[in-house]
Amino acid sequence: MSATNTKTAFWRGARDALPFLAVVGPFALLFGVVATEAGLRVYETLAMSVVVVAGAAQFTALSLLADDAPTLIAIVAALAVNLRMAMYSAALVPWLGRAPFWQRALIAYCNVDQTYALSMARFERDPDWSVPARVAYFFGAAAPVFPTWYALTIVGALIGAQIPEWLALDFALPICFLAIIGPILRSVAHVAAAVTSVALTLLLAGLPYSLGLLVAALPAMAVGAAVETWVERRRVPA
């Protein structure tokens, strides 16, 4: 499809985003449940989903707080999980960088895994779309995702308050994390980074204030980057 108007682009985005609701919805629900379980009130849980809008980081912060880690550590670790979004932000610049600032400011709020992935795929497939059409597509993709995220967070929080102890929900959080980790282990480099992260945090478990996690993160990232470089060099004969 060639150049398109903004209305068509918006609805195209909304339609493309629908399948993602099957992932976003249950995650929001789980976050609501786990947050209530960790001691947050319903409105605090909702506030976190509206203000932060980043599942993995929200789970990270919760988990560290529930573990009595210092507030600063919980914030820094959760922000570290979100650093990948700087990459999304940079990747969108060639496509959306010429939109007015107020639009880019709103795009930034809606710049999450789903909207980013959908938009990049679409913009690369239809490179001759105008900037307003791309902006419309991006917000179209956000339109079903964000209300679903908010609404199911509330539902989860309301359900969470009713769930009895024997359901072993203490383990919902680790299972959620592991379920996120499996699909992102896309290459040998990702696996190497993950193994480094696990080995170092377990070794450094004695460090105070849950500092081990942060101390382990940078070497783990460096190992991932180094293995990626190494694999590339082997593929290209020197």
Added chain:
Amino acid sequence: MSQATIWTVIVALGIGTYLIRLSFLGLIGDRPLPPVVLRLLRYTGVGVLPGLVAPLVVWPAATGGQPDAARILAALVALLVGLWRREALLAIVAGAVTLYGVLAVEYWLG
């Protein structure tokens, strides 16, 4: 955790996350990131999340920090199903089924 802690985290995490999302799009403009930085950023998720979850699996709080068969098995199943099917929801369901399955067997065996 206190209300003040919760709100501090919500506000700080919200502002920080927003600034990360806005960074290049809003403030830094059309300058490409150095390749080394891009390469490191690719591994932020796998550099933090596995380390976060490992102690929760090995030393679960619910059993007073004792390693526990049901939880370790459920963790393995969730991880492997996620790796195999590349589908987080399926992995959650598989992990939960394993957890409750093993807990039920343990209960039944007394």
